[in-house]
Every structure is written in C-alpha cells, then in structure tokens.
Amino acid sequence: DPEQYAKVEKAVHDLLDAFNVNWEDPNYTDTPKRVAKAYMEYWANGYAREAEDEVTVFPNSSGSEDLVMVKDMKFYSMCSHHLAPFTGYGAIAYMADENLLGLSKLGRILDIYARRFQLQERIGAQTADKIMQLLRPKGVMVVLYDVEHLCMSSRGVKLHEASTTTVATRGIFKEDAQLRAEVMSLINK
Amino acid sequence: DPEQYAKVEKAVHDLLDAFNVNWEDPNYTDTPKRVAKAYMEYWANGYAREAEDEVTVFPNSSGSEDLVMVKDMKFYSMCSHHLAPFTGYGAIAYMADENLLGLSKLGRILDIYARRFQLQERIGAQTADKIMQLLRPKGVMVVLYDVEHLCMSSRGVKLHEASTTTVATRGIFKEDAQLRAEVMSLINK
Amino acid sequence: DPEQYAKVEKAVHDLLDAFNVNWEDPNYTDTPKRVAKAYMEYWANGYAREAEDEVTVFPNSSGSEDLVMVKDMKFYSMCSHHLAPFTGYGAIAYMADENLLGLSKLGRILDIYARRFQLQERIGAQTADKIMQLLRPKGVMVVLYDVEHLCMSSRGVKLHEASTTTVATRGIFKEDAQLRAEVMSLINK
Amino acid sequence: DPEQYAKVEKAVHDLLDAFNVNWEDPNYTDTPKRVAKAYMEYWANGYAREAEDEVTVFPNSSGSEDLVMVKDMKFYSMCSHHLAPFTGYGAIAYMADENLLGLSKLGRILDIYARRFQLQERIGAQTADKIMQLLRPKGVMVVLYDVEHLCMSSRGVKLHEASTTTVATRGIFKEDAQLRAEVMSLINK
Amino acid sequence: DPEQYAKVEKAVHDLLDAFNVNWEDPNYTDTPKRVAKAYMEYWANGYAREAEDEVTVFPNSSGSEDLVMVKDMKFYSMCSHHLAPFTGYGAIAYMADENLLGLSKLGRILDIYARRFQLQERIGAQTADKIMQLLRPKGVMVVLYDVEHLCMSSRGVKLHEASTTTVATRGIFKEDAQLRAEVMSLINK
Amino acid sequence: DPEQYAKVEKAVHDLLDAFNVNWEDPNYTDTPKRVAKAYMEYWANGYAREAEDEVTVFPNSSGSEDLVMVKDMKFYSMCSHHLAPFTGYGAIAYMADENLLGLSKLGRILDIYARRFQLQERIGAQTADKIMQLLRPKGVMVVLYDVEHLCMSSRGVKLHEASTTTVATRGIFKEDAQLRAEVMSLINK
Amino acid sequence: DPEQYAKVEKAVHDLLDAFNVNWEDPNYTDTPKRVAKAYMEYWANGYAREAEDEVTVFPNSSGSEDLVMVKDMKFYSMCSHHLAPFTGYGAIAYMADENLLGLSKLGRILDIYARRFQLQERIGAQTADKIMQLLRPKGVMVVLYDVEHLCMSSRGVKLHEASTTTVATRGIFKEDAQLRAEVMSLINK
Amino acid sequence: DPEQYAKVEKAVHDLLDAFNVNWEDPNYTDTPKRVAKAYMEYWANGYAREAEDEVTVFPNSSGSEDLVMVKDMKFYSMCSHHLAPFTGYGAIAYMADENLLGLSKLGRILDIYARRFQLQERIGAQTADKIMQLLRPKGVMVVLYDVEHLCMSSRGVKLHEASTTTVATRGIFKEDAQLRAEVMSLINK
Amino acid sequence: DPEQYAKVEKAVHDLLDAFNVNWEDPNYTDTPKRVAKAYMEYWANGYAREAEDEVTVFPNSSGSEDLVMVKDMKFYSMCSHHLAPFTGYGAIAYMADENLLGLSKLGRILDIYARRFQLQERIGAQTADKIMQLLRPKGVMVVLYDVEHLCMSSRGVKLHEASTTTVATRGIFKEDAQLRAEVMSLINK
Amino acid sequence: DPEQYAKVEKAVHDLLDAFNVNWEDPNYTDTPKRVAKAYMEYWANGYAREAEDEVTVFPNSSGSEDLVMVKDMKFYSMCSHHLAPFTGYGAIAYMADENLLGLSKLGRILDIYARRFQLQERIGAQTADKIMQLLRPKGVMVVLYDVEHLCMSSRGVKLHEASTTTVATRGIFKEDAQLRAEVMSLINK
C-alpha cells in the first residue's frame, strides 16, 4: 500500500527532524525510506496477514493423542503503549484431536499476532484462540517467556534484567494442572 | 525537603568525623552532601512516594484470567536493623480479575516499598497487599530471591554466600499449591 | 538393491544439474554416487530393516519392576514434507513385566524408525508401539527432544533456535502422571 | 523544549495512524504522549547533554599509573539507519596520567553519546575522544560488545544471534598490543 | 526460472520414488513441489545473487581505523560432496581504510556464498576476497566456527560432536599475529 | 574507643531520625547501637589495625622463585565519595626473593586497607606497596575484580551490572608483560 | 579455658611428634599452639556456646504466615568418627507463628551445632529442634546439602565427588509434602 | 588366589597374542601380569567380598526418621554381555527405622556389587536389597545415573552421548511418589 | 580372519571362567562370541586398516594457505599397558600446501591409529606423521584432550577426574608458537 | 609401625578428651583407632614412601619431543602450620628427552609429596625436582590450582571462596614464556 508507506515515511522524517538531524549526512538521508520499508515488511506486517492464509490443516489419520510442543521460537513485537520493541520466546504445546498442523505453522501464527502494536498478554491469548479455532485440539497452551520489554528496560527504573512471562491455556490445559506441569518441565529442559 | 536534607548531611558529616577523615582530601570534602542527596533521591525515596500516584489501573476488557508474571526485577533496600543495604530480585505473579496493570508498574510498587529502612519480609507483604488493594486480582504472589543482606555477608559469620528468600501469597495463590508450583517453575526457567 | 541405487544416483545427478554445477570440478564429479551410497547405507536405511531382526527378548527372571531409561540417544531423520534432515535426542523409559531388552536395543529401534522420510510425531509413536509389541512391558514412554528441523530453521521464519518435543506414552505411563513426572525429572538431570 | 515535544508527539501519532490503530482503545490513546516523553527523557536525551556538565576531573595526587577499567556497562542507543534500538555493553579502560575521573563518570560519557541516533562505531570513537580530551590520560580503550542491533536481528536475514563488537583505542593502547591483550583478558574474566 | 524449478521438482520426485513412498499419503504428495521451492528460495539461492547488488559502500568520512567485528552470524550451506547441509557461525572482522560497510551487509555477503553447493574452506575465502574487493579495507578476517557437517555427523564414523573451523585472513590480518589473537579473544568473549 | 562509638551511634540516630522512623518499633530502637558496633568491629575496623601487627615474615630458606597467587578473596569496603559499600574479589600474586608470607596473610593485608572509607584504586596500590615493603619480593601484582560499587549500581544510571577492575603492579610485574599475562590466565582459570 | 588449651596443644604436639617432624623448622615450631587456638576459637567452639545467648526472639506483630528461607549458608564441622572436617551448605526454612527471628540468627544456630565433633544427621536434627523450641513456628525444615566429608573423599574409596544430603522436618513441613516441594524448588533456584 | 591370577594372566596373554603384539616392546611385555593384577584388585574384586564384612550397623538411638542421601558416588563396573566397562554415579537414599549406617558404607555396598561382571539393573537391585536386609530401614531408593556403557558408546551405533538411568525402590519409596520426587529433586540440586 | 576370531573368543572364555561365571545364565553364555566380534569390528580394528585405503588426496587448486581445523572428534582406544579403554577428543589442524583432504578423513586417520592397543602419545604422533606423509602440508598439529584413561581412573589412586593432553606438532606448527596459540584459542572456543 | 600407630592413637584420644566427649557414645569410642589408621594409611602416608619405589622409567625409543600433560589430578594434603587439610588439583606437563614415564606415575609422585604435613609451595617444588631427577626431561611444569586451605576457609577471615595457585617450572619451562602460556591454555581448556 503506497499511501500507507508514504504516511510512515513522512512520520519518520518528522520525528528525526524534531532532533535536527543533519539530512546531508548519508547516515540519515534515506532513513525515513528504510524505516517505512521495515515497518511494512517486518515490524508491523501482521496487520496485513491472516492465519487462515498461511496454515493448512490435515486430518489426524492416526488418531494420536500424544503431546506436541515447539519451544524457543523467537518473536518480535512492538508495545502499543510506547512503540518500543519487545522480544522473547514462545512455546506452544497442544494435544491433537481430529486435526494436525505442520510444526512450523505454530511459529507462523505466533508471528502474525506479534508483528503488530501489541500487549504481550494479547499475543498469547490471540495465538491460543486462533489455534483452538483452526485446529480444534483437545487443548492448547501458549507460554511467552524471557520477554524483554525495551520500554521497561531502557528507561528510568532499574529493570533492565527483568523479563515477563505470560501463560495462556485453553481446553484440557486449563483444567489439568499435571499436564501444565509437564509442559513447564519440558520447556525448562 | 531542605531541612531533612540538612539533617542527613550533618549526620553523615558526624559519622565520618568520628573516624577523623581528612576533610581537606577532595575525596571526603563533599561526601556529606553527596550522601544526603543519594538518600533523598534513591536509597530512602520510598517514604515520599505513594503507589497510587504512580500506577494507573485499566479495566480488563477481555476478561482474561491467564497468568502474568514479571521476574528478575532487581531491587535495592536498606535493612532497618543495621542500616546496611540488601539487594536481590523480585518476581510478581498475578491472576487478573476485572483490572489490569501496566507491566512496569509491578516493579514500581516493589521499588516504593524497598526504598525505605526495611525488613525483607515486610517488603514482600506490603507489595502483595498493595497490589491486592489496587487491582483486586484473583490472587498475587511475590517472591523475593537471591537476596544478599550486607549486614549478614560483610560481618563476622561465614555467610557471605547466603541468600534469603521470602514468599508472600494472597488470594488463590495462598490456597492453590499447584499454582504456586507453576510460578516457581517459571521463575526457575 | 542396485536398481534402487541407480535411481537415487540419477535423481541426485539431475538435481545438481539443475544448478549447472561444473561436472569437471572433482568436488562434484562423484557426488551422485556418494549421495546414493549415503541414502542406502544411512539416511534411509530404515526401510530395509525390521526391529525383529535386530532385537532379542529375554525372560525377566528376577521379576524386577524397577524403572529403566536410556536418554540422550542422538537420532537422525529426514522430514517427509521437505526432505530436510531433522535431528535430536530420544529418551526411552520402560517398566518391565515378563521380558527384558538389551540396553542398546532401545536405540536401535528408534534408529530403524528414524532412518526414513518421517514425521517426528510418527517416530515416537512407532517406537513406542513396537516396544509394547515386542516386550509387553507394563508401559513405555518415548520423549524426542531438542529436535531441530532444518526445514524450519534454515528457511524464511526466524525459528533457527526453535526445537520440537514430542511425547508418546503407552500403558501405565499414559495413566500415571506421577510416573511421567519422574521420567521428566530424570531426563532433566 | 515543548515545541520539540509537540513535533515528536505528532510524528508518532501519524505513524500509528498509518496503521489505523483504534484511538478509542486506551492502549493507544495516550501513546503519542508517552513516546514523545520517552524520546525526550531517555532515548534521545544525549542531544541535550554535554559531558563537561556531568563530569568533574581530579588531580591524580598519587601519580599512580595503574590500570583502571569499568566493564559490563549496559548501554542503549538507536541506529541512525533504521531508527531501531541497539543495546549492549561497554568497557572502558584507561591508564591515568595527571588526572583522575570518578568511576561512574565513565558510564555517563558513554551514555551521553549512546542516547542519540547513532552508529556503534561512532559511539566508541566519540567516547574515547572525549575522555582523551577531558582527562588527558596516557591512553584509553573503549570496547562495545555483545551489541544486538534490532534492525539486524528482527528483519529478514537469519542474524538474530549475531552481535557486533567495536574497539576504539587511543594513546598507548593504540601502540601496545600487550596492553590491549590484558584488557581483553580482564573483559573476558 | 520455471524450467529450473521443474527440473528440481522432478529430481526430488524420482529420489523419493526410489524408496516407494506412498504418493497418496498427504505427507508426501506435494513434497517435490515444496522441496523445489525451498531450493530456489533458500538452500541454493546464492547462485542467483551478486554481492554487488545487495551491498552499498560509503566513504569513511571520519577516517577511523578502529576494529569492527560481527560474530555469531548463523549460516546454512550444503556440502558439494554429499549434498548434505552444514551449518555454523561466521565472524567477520575488518579494519577500515577509505570505505565503510553497513553492519548487516557482512552477513549478506557470507549468505550469498553459503547458499550454494559448497566447501567450507571456499565460503570463507570467497567472502574474504569479495570484502577486500568491494571495500578495500586494510584487512579482513573471516572465521567460520562451530560448523557441523551433517555428512560427517550423521553417517558411520563417531563424529557427531565434531565441528570444523576455518580461518581466512587477508591484508594486515595475514601479517599481524597479535591482531589475529585480538579477534580470537573477542570471538571467545 | 567508647567516645568514637558514641559519636557513631549519635550520627546514626540523627540520620534515621531525619526520616522520622518510629523509635518504638523494636526494629529501629537499637539500630544506632548495632550500627555503631558494626562500624567499629567490621566496616571501618581498618583504621585501628596495622599490617605489621598481623603478619610475620619468614626467611625463604629454599630460595624458591616460583609464582604464588591467592585469588577469589572476597573483600568489603566503603566508598569515600558516597559512604556506600563496594565489594568484590582480590587476587594477589608475588614472586618471592628472600622472604615468604603465610598464605592467609595476603588476605589480611587486603582486608586492613579495604575496611576503611576508600577508593578502589587506593586499596590495590596500598596493598601492593605494603607487600613490597614487608616482604621485599621480586614483584607483586594486585588485581581487584568483579567489584560492584553500590553507589554506582543502586542509583540513577543503568549500571547495576557494571563491575570495576583495577590492576596494581610493582617490581618485575610492572616490566614483564608475559608474567602479567600468566597471572591473568591463572585468575581466569 | 587455659587447661583445655594446654591439653589440646600437648595432644597436637604428640601427634606431630609421632611423625618425627623437625621441630627446628619454623613451619612446625608453633604449630601445636596455632592448632590449639584454632580448635578453641573455631573448629570446636560450639561446645562453649548456647543458642539462647546469641539469639533474640521478637513477637510477630504482623501475624504474617509467609515462608522465610535462608539458604547457601556455608558450615564447617568435624566428623565424630574420624576427626576429619566436613563442610557444606545449609538451608533453613520456617513458617512463622507468634515469633520471629533475625535472619542471621538462623546461621548462628546452625553454626553452634556444627562447630563440634558431629554427625551430619545430628546437626540438622539439633538445629531444627532448637528452632522449634526457641521460636515455636508452625514448622521448620533444615536441609544440609553439597556436604563433603573429608573422611569419605580423602581416603581409599573413589568417593571424592560424593556429597551427602540430610533433611530434617518438623511441624507442618513433616506433614505437607507440597510445602517441602516448594522449599526444594526454592533451594534449587 | 594365585591359580585364579594365573588363569587371568594367561587369558590376557592369549587375547593380545591373537593380535600379534610385539612381546619385545616393553609396552606389552608385562601387560598380562598388570591386567591380571587389575582384575583381582579392582575390576572384579567384588566376587571376593561380602557386604557383611565391611559394614557395621548401629542402633538408631535418636529414633530419627529424617531422610539421608549420599549422591554422586562414582562407580565402575563391567558389563556381563561385552566385558566392557560401564561407569556412572549412584545415589542412595534411605529413611531410617531402628538402625543406622556410616555414610561411607553406602558407597561400599554399591562398590561390592559393581565390581563384578554385571547388568546395571542388577547392581541397583542387589544394592537396594542388601541395604533392606542389613539395615531394615523404612525404605531405600537407589538411583544409578549418568551411566555410560562403553559397549554402547564405543561401537557402531551413534550412541556415545547416551546414558542409562535405573531406579530401584524398596519399602516406602515404592509406595510414596511424593517421597521419590523429593529424592529426585535433591539429586538434581 | 576366523582363526584370530577363535583365539579371541577362547581367551575371553578363559578370562570369565577364572571368575567362575555361571555359563547357564544367558547373560554370560554368548559373551565370548560377542566380545570377539567387538574386538574384530571395533576395538582393535585398526590393525587391519591402512590410511592409504580410506583417504583420497586432492590437488589444492586454489592454492589457499588458510587454516583448517576439525575438533571434538571423539576417539576410542585401548591402553597397551592395561588393556583398559581410554577415550577422549582429538583436534587436528593443518595449513595446506599443494594438497587437500576431505574433512571427515582427518577423523578416519585418527581412528585407524586409535583402534589398537596403544599409548596416547603414539596415537598423536602417528596421526601427525601420516598426515605429513599423505598430504605434505606446510604443517600439522594434533591435540588429544579430555582423555580419560580407565586404567588411571578406575583403580587405586584418586585420579578419576584427571585427564591427559598430548600435543604433536609437525612443520610450521613446530616452529611458530603464535600459530600454536591460535589453534589453542580455537579449540577452547 | 605399631609404636607410631599407638602414639597417634593416644594423641587423638587426648585431643578429644580435652573436649570431654562421651566415650560411651559408640560414635566416639573407636575414633582414636580409626584416626590413627587414617593417618598411617592415607593422610600422612607420604613419609613412608619413596618415588623411586613406585615409578619405572622407560627409554624414549621414538625420541618424541611432543608435550605431555596430565591435569585435574585431585590431591589431599595437610598444612604444616595448622594441621588442617588442603586439597586441590595438580597439573604436570613435561617435554621428554631420553626417558618416558607412565601417565599415572605423575599423579603418584604428586601424591607422595602431598601426603605429609606440608606447604603448598613445597609440594610443587619437590614434585618438579623429583621428576627432573628421575626423568631428566627437557623441562617440567607443575601447577597446583583451585587449592582450598581449610585453615584459611574455616576460620575468622572471609576467605572461604579463596583458592591458592602455585607454579613451579624447571628447565625449558623456566625460560620459555610461550611454552608456559601453552600449558596454561591447555589447563584452562
């Protein structure tokens, strides 16, 4: 969307201009263009994507109910309060029922919700809800951990080592504390 | 408060003077001023602050009851028995009900109670109680860990590796041992 | 099977040829031969093997029902979706009934199912099922962990640190959550 | 500077507006204000500061020529090419001649040059040059390490584990490779 | 190039067919398509790229001769002898003369040479040579480390823990052993 | 010295009183007494001690010139600028000539200079000078490392991870860079 | 007690004399004196101390029932079977009822029972019993861990890596396995 | 037993002779003697020992029922299937009833059963049974972990990182899963 | 060689028989067969192999003189003095001249010399000499490290943590200490 | 020597008696006997041993001058000043000339000098001198590291983390600093 691109470019130009950067210095000249491109292609690309377009669901022919988890999925997001990046890792575990999902698709759904101006709590909840809706598993658990919020770490309080963890559970993971403990144990492995 | 500042400055001057420091040495001359400033601005600034002034509470529009935790929040306090610093990390977990709190505000409440002449047990309890009062969550759990008390480590007993842990639980965290185990597991991650 | 060997060799030749490799360069000349050999002898050798041929079962003379586990068994497989390698570690625990198995045989059964074009979920399930069938233990638990899928890590998403874990349980391990927790704890040791 | 503040606030508003954020949602309403405040007070506060104002220089009465180093000083900056944060650690070593500097002042000078729209190479060079100018030591060495550039880690290439190191040497550190090796060894301790 | 794509797809089809995979199983049906796409877009995309197209060179206005290094750049390649992946990390250090390079461009040049059917020794040498040609620095050093060759680790010898390191030096890094030692020390940090 | 004790007690009383602590609360009532005792017995006990009284020197009968080092000696001091504790580790290495020192005496000399209101640079220099004077070794090297200054870590800048290292060398350690490198290597072991 | 001191000195003299040490060598001459002093002041000083003399108990005004633990308290003891040192760490957790204890007092009680000729099992039991008696808490748990017995490690069997753990529980810690698990989890943090 | 010694010596001679070693080379000449001695004195000395001869049992005068564990006891055994060494660590925990055992005796009983041609499963079971018989405790738990079987690691399969764990439980440890979890937690400390 | 096989089988039978193993127990019955097979196929297979048969040498067309190293190659050998296994890791570095070697061939040459009754010093020397002879590089360096000798660790002295390192250098690595230091640094990475 | 044994037994009896231990308590009754045995057989057994009796020297037939090192050899000694144990690790490196030594003999010589009432400095020097005398190598280097002196750690100063390192060099290791650096690097591996 070229109009959107132009709006972002202009906003970035104005932001830098407020600090009187030297527009002749080649290190600044094209910055508004570069930043606009980065927002469109990476940092806020989640607005233009739909999980349904990127994910295919298979029938679970074997009827297996064993546990599947992908962990240590690095994600990048921007906090809606301060426009500051926050980054960390996601783990998604599910117990299949009639459908299965390709392993890399778990990361893709997480990515779609992370690449927006977000709250960490919301990313986990939206990811969990979407997997419930697409896959209809017996349950899903989304843990976002080792998350550093730059708005917390880079400003006035002494919180630069702090990290935030959120846990979203749906289906049997909400009811069964033993199952949650098992997932925790596998994440900590 | 300039009067308070003057009192602190004079007390520090008298303390150093008891050891006959050389007031000509530029490394001591302005020390009483510097120390008074440090007490007012950092080490005892909690007396002049109110959690209510620094924290805003939002309605929990999504009604989410998922777990939220911030951990590894470095805190600094001074022990009321020996005026010696004690420092460590805090983790605060809560289960929201109708209200939400900005993530960095958890650290701020902890900071307000730490920046006084304190007992470690009290910091945890006051922080937990204040969050219950401001946020009315389903429960809160405050763990202060890896806490080194300089009055313990720097004096006669061989305890310089020792660390103190305190756990304060309110609401469902008091009743539900499984939930506490989950928080422990996430802290240890 | 020389015919199979020739088919693989030709396919590899065609694949490289699509990229116009220089067949005079000695670093390419014999590559199709080498790759065909590697597929037959290692990467897909599981198709030509039967667990029954490689494993002997002993009567459990002592009637011991103690837990036995072998862990950190490195395995190599190729993903059926992308023909890309995926590798990780397997742990197999069982509780004996009337039969026993040599310790290195657990790794062999895992290897037979891994050395094919596979799904990770299937390797675990087939291994667990085969051990149930051959040994008739009280139960078996197969955990595949720290598994890196090259198709996930080497392509477009930022998942090169991600790892996948699958858990397959049969018999008493399916019913007894405490027993599963014990195995997790021993794996994490 | 309220005018500067207003310009930043407007630019941020325009940027978010390009993505059609819901201005009614309390998670966005005050974001432009918050971000403007963050830029003025933290992220770009280096433009309004002068090292000379924050640093006092003492005569080196003892004439000591021993090595002094502060390391693991966390710094936060924003890259001039992409307006993305980059953060890491700085170590500064110097060999005193006639003047001395308070230990925490080394971090302050680094902070003044980091809190701008910068290149990592420039932060190190400007920090080293300023210390040479203010302190006139026998030499200074500035190492910026474990630096993560979000513009590198959060975009398309697979560089999210990459870190950048820059080394700036002045005076005897430029000439004496043994001395540099000693500093490296102390940083790696 | 659709013709190239078709050739790869057919070759992959023939390879799988040699093992009689069940083409009805949805886990195999589209594999040739997926693999062809993966080769074109990721695993062998280096053949269609030129470093000159992706890199811009700036004049080094400050004339700085300080050391710059990017390390822990994950790379993916395929060995020309066995068509097996090999992956590891690259570190590139250079001492600028009249030109500078954007930090992320070092990773891009490495990527261009890695994404082919390669020898590890060649990737390092080609990367170093290209940087010398494009940038004309005083010298460059390319270290590829922690490199696992799947053809080595997944076959008959017991080398699955082995890793390969190659070092390519050009310009002053070839002559100055102290400088090389400094880079080693910074990589090991 | 009861007079000194009384002065310290009064100063501490005045300091707390400036913050209106509740003198009825048993956690404050005896604090001035306790703190005065702590200063006399531990935190500032170095003023009342002389290295000569605590150390005996033996003739080096074997004439050995081998290297001796004690490292990881925890020390506690208080900074003369802010009356804040700073703590870390010391390593002392020497090359004997005609005299020897009991191993624990190295720690004692360090302790005597640390238990005062000090600069880190001075502790190292005074320790090194005193050992040269008492022992007349071929040389001595004192490294103080992993030193955390609470005045740096607990106040406004983001330096709570920073640590300070100082190196004082006398005799052959000043001249011989190889020897210094050996000590560094042994400290890093 | 000078008589006791003389008896110890004579015993040590006789022990060394059995090995014909050279009493002229200054490294032996005063050893009996030094050892007697060490036994009286450190290694066996527990016989002359009473926990009641060193510990004060406060009323628990807040009525808090939160968990308090001090861990990693290094202790030194001598085994009653072989007169050989054994050393390790202690953790003490309690749940207060009507009384509270200063944090450093937990270490002191442990020290009083350790500084005797002891069994590890007894130290834990005596410490737990004394705390129950002095404090009347809801319960107490004493874990002694990472304990190396020199009589085990330095003699004929290959046990120099072995460590001994003992757990003593009183009150609610004896009944409540969940509570014990929480303490274990906090110790392992 | 000189006859046994002679038989072992001859067998070793014959084994080496099968590989035509050069008996003149002093590195082989006395090998049969040395190996026979090693078997008699170390590797198979368990056949000539009885636990009853090396262990004394004391009455448990205090009636203590607290947990006692010794862990990280290195053991050496030889596998009965391949005559290859297997080595690892043992942990033994027991809950005393009327009798007590010296701490180093636990290692001795383990050693007696390990120093034979054995199965790992049997060593654990025999050790547990013998302790039950000698000590009549409330229960015992024997965990053998981090056990490397050279017959597994040094031969054809890629299992050189694999380790085997066996758990033998008797008495209350068999029934009480919570108690087993506590021991696991202490082993993992 | 069936005769050799029969001799080994008989020797193993005689060895076990000296300890009166129960030949009826299926855990012993086929042991002599299994052991003979293991010696022929793995433990002593080096006697029947020639490096020349397993290695091909290529001309070094690029004339590159960059450093190549493979490290962490696990090897297994048996000590000629005690017939006990010793295992560890090998690193081989070389500087090519006119010839090159496939990377996995370095491990193969090491394996050929390790799979005999050996001295560690000899394995390194023979490996280095053979590479010099086959490849005629500018130099080669073979480091065998983290080597555990079971004859040392499993017998009477307390050396079970000890490891042996040997370094063999040929060509420029013998003369150039800087180059050796570089290899050491890369091994320690 | 029964007379020596009796003297040690009596001395130990007198030492315990000074503390009025209860001789009826079976934990003390036989302690004097046990301790006397321990001194004779382990703690002071070095007085009755000669290195010449336990070590055989071979001609170095291959004339190899490569480096050989054994490290991480645990040793136990007793300090001559306080009769307190000190324990740590030894590394011995040598460069052979005409003679060679069995690898485990290095540990034996160290043990002979450690098992006495000693100074750490002397153990290193005596070990180095004895190896020079027995083996006549080009040089030897003995490093004793991570040495904890219980007399230092268990008494009044806060040195329980401190460790002592001593380095003794003879022959070419005394002259060649590069060679010493190589040994340090291999120890630190």
Ligand SMILES: [Zn+2]
């Ligand atoms: Zn934010």
Ligand SMILES: [Zn+2]
């Ligand atoms: Zn205190």
Ligand SMILES: [Zn+2]
């Ligand atoms: Zn795939």
Ligand SMILES: [Zn+2]
């Ligand atoms: Zn950038």
Ligand SMILES: [Zn+2]
């Ligand atoms: Zn290959």
Ligand SMILES: [Zn+2]
């Ligand atoms: Zn200060």
Ligand SMILES: [Zn+2]
């Ligand atoms: Zn004992």
Ligand SMILES: [Zn+2]
């Ligand atoms: Zn076996």
Ligand SMILES: [Zn+2]
């Ligand atoms: Zn041997």
Ligand SMILES: [Zn+2]
């Ligand atoms: Zn001593």
